[in-house]
Amino acid sequence: MKNNSHDSSVKIIFNSLSFFPLAGLLEIGGGYLIWLWLLENMSWILGVIGGIVLFLYGIVPTFQQSFFHRTYAAYGGIFIVMAIFWGWIVGGNTPDVFDIIGAVIALVGAAIIFYMPRKGEKSIWSK
Secondary structure, three states: OOOHHHHHHHHHHHHHHHHHHHHHHHHHHHHHHHHHHHHOOOOHHHHHHHHHHHHHHHHHHHHOOOOHHHHHHHHHHHHHHHHHHHHHHOOOOOOOHHHHHHHHHHHHHHHHHHHOOOOOOOOOOOO
16 A cells, blocks of 8 residues: 555655755856856846846745745755855865865754744644
């Protein structure tokens, strides 16, 4: 017999996890394009594209099945990790031990904030 509530919980978690990197790429990518425009003296067109990308970033979190404050707090933790990877991949800045420790702490905090059940709320972990 198939456990539909378990499958539903797994689907909710998988969907929420897929939105985090998408939003992170949009937020960091849009901000980076604006950075290039303003600080690296590149074309204003990059600034406009960056603004559009940031607008799209603002839409993605609305697909999460949680409260606004928890969603954005969790995104903050994910963005810390993604920003470190962005700096490593795009900027060539290898993370040091403190970057890695901070990123792990941020991910643990994001998971606690976003996924731990609260009193009086239906948990995604429940059957």
